[in-house]
Amino acid sequence: MTDGQQPRSxxxxxxxxxxxxxxxxxxxxSDLIDIRRLMRRFQASAADFQRAFTRLxxxxxxxxxx
Numbered sequence: 001m002t003d004g005q006q007p008r009s010x011x012x013x014x015x016x017x018x019x020x021x022x023x024x025x026x027x028x029x030s031d032l033i034d035i036r037r038l039m040r041r042f043q044a045s046a047a048d049f050q051r052a053f054t055r056l057x058x059x060x061x062x063x064x065x066x
Contacts, residue, residue: 018051
């Protein structure tokens with residue numbers, strides 16, 4: 001399996017869905033157009049997306065993709 005096809009792990013090593021979403025949107029902001037697809041992809045709730053948007057605001061501007 002490639003990295004994009006691996007199932008999400010439910011072990012202690014799992015990353016917070018809000019952080020995953022924030023990082024994805026940080027690098028691919030146009031993906032926000034289809035939020036329903038993102039919710040399915042990340043198996044996330046509306047609350048996860050609210051936390052992700054808060055996290056996006058906190059990201060260092062020097063980390064932003066040019």
